[in-house]
Amino acid sequence: MDIDWRRNNSLNNFFFNCPSCNLDSHVIVEDFLDKKLQKILNVKAEKLNHAINKGIIKFFQFHGTPALQFKKDVIKIEAGTVIYFKEKIEVIRGFPKIRRTLMLSPTLKNHFKDKIIAEEKMNGYNVRIALVGDEIVALTRRGYMCPYTTKKAVEIMDLEDFFNDNPDLVICGEMVGTDNPYVSHYYEEIGSLGFRIFDIRKKLSNDPLSIKDKQEILEKYGLPAVRVLGIYSVDEAPDKIKKEIKEIGKAGREGMVLKDPEMIIHPLKYTSSEAHADELKYAFTYPFDFGRDFLFSRVIREGFQAFENEENEKELQKRAHQLGESILYPMIDTIKNVDSGNPASEDMIIDIEKEEDTEAFMRHLHDLGVYAVLLKIKGKKAVVRRIHQSTTDKINNFLKGGLY
Amino acid sequence: MDIDWRRNNSLNNFFFNCPSCNLDSHVIVEDFLDKKLQKILNVKAEKLNHAINKGIIKFFQFHGTPALQFKKDVIKIEAGTVIYFKEKIEVIRGFPKIRRTLMLSPTLKNHFKDKIIAEEKMNGYNVRIALVGDEIVALTRRGYMCPYTTKKAVEIMDLEDFFNDNPDLVICGEMVGTDNPYVSHYYEEIGSLGFRIFDIRKKLSNDPLSIKDKQEILEKYGLPAVRVLGIYSVDEAPDKIKKEIKEIGKAGREGMVLKDPEMIIHPLKYTSSEAHADELKYAFTYPFDFGRDFLFSRVIREGFQAFENEENEKELQKRAHQLGESILYPMIDTIKNVDSGNPASEDMIIDIEKEEDTEAFMRHLHDLGVYAVLLKIKGKKAVVRRIHQSTTDKINNFLKGGLY
Numbered sequence: 001m002d003i004d005w006r007r008n009n010s011l012n013n014f015f016f017n018c019p020s021c022n023l024d025s026h027v028i029v030e031d032f033l034d035k036k037l038q039k040i041l042n043v044k045a046e047k048l049n050h051a052i053n054k055g056i057i058k059f060f061q062f063h064g065t066p067a068l069q070f071k072k073d074v075i076k077i078e079a080g081t082v083i084y085f086k087e088k089i090e091v092i093r094g095f096p097k098i099r100r101t102l103m104l105s106p107t108l109k110n111h112f113k114d115k116i117i118a119e120e121k122m123n124g125y126n127v128r129i130a131l132v133g134d135e136i137v138a139l140t141r142r143g144y145m146c147p148y149t150t151k152k153a154v155e156i157m158d159l160e161d162f163f164n165d166n167p168d169l170v171i172c173g174e175m176v177g178t179d180n181p182y183v184s185h186y187y188e189e190i191g192s193l194g195f196r197i198f199d200i201r202k203k204l205s206n207d208p209l210s211i212k213d214k215q216e217i218l219e220k221y222g223l224p225a226v227r228v229l230g231i232y233s234v235d236e237a238p239d240k241i242k243k244e245i246k247e248i249g250k251a252g253r254e255g256m257v258l259k260d261p262e263m264i265i266h267p268l269k270y271t272s273s274e275a276h277a278d279e280l281k282y283a284f285t286y287p288f289d290f291g292r293d294f295l296f297s298r299v300i301r302e303g304f305q306a307f308e309n310e311e312n313e314k315e316l317q318k319r320a321h322q323l324g325e326s327i328l329y330p331m332i333d334t335i336k337n338v339d340s341g342n343p344a345s346e347d348m349i350i351d352i353e354k355e356e357d358t359e360a361f362m363r364h365l366h367d368l369g370v371y372a373v374l375l376k377i378k379g380k381k382a383v384v385r386r387i388h389q390s391t392t393d394k395i396n397n398f399l400k401g402g403l404y
Numbered sequence: 405m406d407i408d409w410r411r412n413n414s415l416n417n418f419f420f421n422c423p424s425c426n427l428d429s430h431v432i433v434e435d436f437l438d439k440k441l442q443k444i445l446n447v448k449a450e451k452l453n454h455a456i457n458k459g460i461i462k463f464f465q466f467h468g469t470p471a472l473q474f475k476k477d478v479i480k481i482e483a484g485t486v487i488y489f490k491e492k493i494e495v496i497r498g499f500p501k502i503r504r505t506l507m508l509s510p511t512l513k514n515h516f517k518d519k520i521i522a523e524e525k526m527n528g529y530n531v532r533i534a535l536v537g538d539e540i541v542a543l544t545r546r547g548y549m550c551p552y553t554t555k556k557a558v559e560i561m562d563l564e565d566f567f568n569d570n571p572d573l574v575i576c577g578e579m580v581g582t583d584n585p586y587v588s589h590y591y592e593e594i595g596s597l598g599f600r601i602f603d604i605r606k607k608l609s610n611d612p613l614s615i616k617d618k619q620e621i622l623e624k625y626g627l628p629a630v631r632v633l634g635i636y637s638v639d640e641a642p643d644k645i646k647k648e649i650k651e652i653g654k655a656g657r658e659g660m661v662l663k664d665p666e667m668i669i670h671p672l673k674y675t676s677s678e679a680h681a682d683e684l685k686y687a688f689t690y691p692f693d694f695g696r697d698f699l700f701s702r703v704i705r706e707g708f709q710a711f712e713n714e715e716n717e718k719e720l721q722k723r724a725h726q727l728g729e730s731i732l733y734p735m736i737d738t739i740k741n742v743d744s745g746n747p748a749s750e751d752m753i754i755d756i757e758k759e760e761d762t763e764a765f766m767r768h769l770h771d772l773g774v775y776a777v778l779l780k781i782k783g784k785k786a787v788v789r790r791i792h793q794s795t796t797d798k799i800n801n802f803l804k805g806g807l808y
Contacts, residue, residue, distance in 0.1 A: 099807040099808065100807065100808040101805075101807060101808070102802045102806075102808050103802055103803060103805065106804065106805045107805035107806075107807070109805075110804075110805040111805065111807075268807065284703075284707075287703075287704065287707070291700060291703070291704075292700045295699055295700055295703070296695060296696045296699055297808070299688075299691075299695070299699070299731055299732070299735070300691065300695075300735075300808070301808075302732060303688075303691070303732060303735040303736055303739060304739065304802060306732065306736055307736050307739045307740065307743075316732070316733070316736065317729070319728075319732060320725065320728035320729040320731070320732040320733060321724065321725045321728050321729075322728065323727075323728035323731060323732055324723075324724035324725050324726065324727035324728025324729070324731075325721070325724040325725075325728070327703055327724070327727060327728075328703070328706060328707060328710065328720070328723060328724040328727055329720070329724060331703070331704075331707040332707055332710055332711050332720065335707060335708065335711045336711065339711075398506045398507055398708060399507060400510065400514075401505075401507065401510045401511035401513075401514040401515065402511075403503040403504065403505060403511070403515075403672065404503065404504040404505070404506050404701070404704070404705075
């Protein structure tokens with residue numbers, strides 16, 4: 001919920017801990033932004049003010065606590081960053097964008113030094129779990145607290161000891177599985193819902209623990225880590241990873257994140273051809289919602305991967321045919337489906353305990369601007385239908401004779 | 405060449421025919437725009453002024469004549485419109501964008517009445533030929549006078565009688581053939597260079613002649629028209645055109661423009677699957693120059709065409725495989741080529757008579773912002789190499805380890 005933050009008392013209370021003072025709240029907030037927040041974030045006040053005026057930084061209220069959400073990057077502060085004004089200021093930084101390598105060689109050698117640890121990149125959604133006051137919250141990529149994710153995270157994992165001992169750490173991981181309201185993907189070892197942790201980062205600084213420290217702390221608290229696929233020297237990495245990525249693809253899995261053991265150098269991602277195809281299939285099931293944004297970059301990845309693999313005619317042909325089929329087949333299925341009178345929609349299954357869970361999740365989707373309806377509740381599962389309106393409307397228009 | 409139009413004497417001379425008057429030229433031009441141009445174009449002066457201030461309408465000089473070029477649509481005045489301030493004002497309107505039908509049925513029946521004339525849409529570049537003063541000029545789509553096109557148009561066709569009798573008509577057609585500096589495509593009946601006329605329009609109003617009037621006038625002056633592929637009732641059109649477009653595709657040709665015989669209803673275009681594939685092949689030979697813009701819309705056309713054709717599994721597969729190959733193969737060839745140290749480039753052949761022809765054309769390309777070098781002159785042919793810089797630079801960057 002957006003609030004009129006310039007007139008918001010709780011914000012003022014927090015800033016000066018002086019509810020009875022009669023200072024103009026506008027001045028107080030401006031003053032706070034100018035003097036305090038710029039020091040905390042190490043971003044100039046004028047940049048913060050500009051971002052607030054442009055709606056890039058939004059004020060909202062979370063369980064009565066005033067808070068800020070960064071919709072886009074503001075200098076070094078990542079999109080998805082959330083700042084809670086509790087007894088102390090809690091800054092949970094956005095998960096940093098991981099850049100992609102198109103060519104393993106020479107990129108890995110240029111980018112890393114000595115060793116590379118390859119962790120599995122799983123196909124789910126990115127979640128940060130952190131303590132806000134005495135509450136554990138799970139944030140999705142853009143910085144929204146998802147009630148379903150929050151509930152399931154603490155169900156799936158025993159997080160209490162971890163956060164009691166480490167209130168200033170943020171758990172970054174992937175929510176995966178089939179009963180997943182954002183990205184449903186079957187993993188044999190996961191089944192309906194699971195969580196895999198890839199990073200432990202510090203609040204405010206966003207500094208990640210080294211791989212070793214991360215592994216130790218996860219082991220200590222019995223928390224689930226993503227798989228390590230290999231540890232390579234920079235010289236052997238391209239060949240090893242070329243082989244590994246084929247295996248990952250064959251197993252219907254996504255790809256890998258390549259990391260400096262010390263986590264000082266930024267990680268890079270590299271994905272399988274099958275993952276590109278799967279993403280295109282999804283995007284072209286809803287072509288007018290996702291097609292345009294997804295298409296070009298996946299095609300480019302395929303081109304460079306094929307080139308680096310020095311694929312023969314047959315391999316190339318297989319890749320090209322898979323590309324064409326991934327684009328065309330789902331689109332035609334959706335056109336047929338819309339032609340039959342159905343909307344372009346996908347059904348998401350969520351685990352529920354009580355009716356309020358579903359309501360909270362539906363409200364959350366609504367807040368995100370997602371058009372979804374509760375289809376049915378069957379025992380402990382709810383089926384939520386997400387309607388892809390742009391695809392539905394555009395296809396209907398063209399079928400009725402609309403011009404392109 | 406852009407000129408400081410607010411201080412341009414020839415413009416003032418034209419406006420008031422009074423070279424010795426001492427009025428401030430700024431005032432004169434503003435006055436002209438406010439009072440005269442808005443009446444001529446039937447567009448409010450404030451809209452014209454806004455477009456001038458935004459650089460959407462640009463002043464330039466053509467052979468000493470002041471002129472205006474519309475870079476984008478301004479209300480009803482199309483992008484590509486050029487206005488010459490000669491003894492009289494010559495307004496050559498931009499060629500109207502032709503919209504596309506994705507579904508033949510029910511679109512054709514909704515859009516047209518009674519009859520549809522299907523003319524061939526050829527794969528070349530759109531040219532408008534008109535008289536400016538006593539000079540015949542050929543304009544490309546965006547409203548640039550191309551010296552090569554102008555020279556070849558009057559060589560290929562005997563236009564003098566036509567323009568003597570019809571100084572207020574504009575010939576709209578396609579320059580096609582292999583010796584074509586913009587879009588090279590082989591047509592058996594054309595060979596190296598040819599022109600095919602699809603519309604005759606009126607200066608200023610942009611009103612087209614009816615098909616019958618157009619055919620009569622072209623016949624009278626011995627000017628070459630595009631092929632008529634068929635005349636259909638709106639009821640039979642979808643089936644007939646479905647068959648016809650397959651033949652067109654098999655023959656390696658582009659598609660058709662569907663027209664109201666009276667040219668009162670706007671024409672529509674419809675293209676073959678092979679044309680989509682060919683365009684994608686071209687675009688993905690230079691993926692970072694054209695790939696993104698070309699890709700999505702061609703994919704969408706393929707999807708609806710396949711759906712409307714009710715293609716069986718084998719036909720669908722053929723279409724999907726062709727799509728994938730058209731995207732991936734040329735891209736990989738270009739990556740290989742750039743990896744070998746070559747730029748991503750294409751060679752264009754132009755007919756020349758004397759050195760000045762080549763120089764004028766190279767200057768024209770430079771004015772368009774096209775990076776091209778004269779490779780060689782061999783007899784009456786010049787080979788111009790166009791460098792696609794973005795593709796060359798980006799691929800080089802990724803090959804050297806640049807991140808995506």
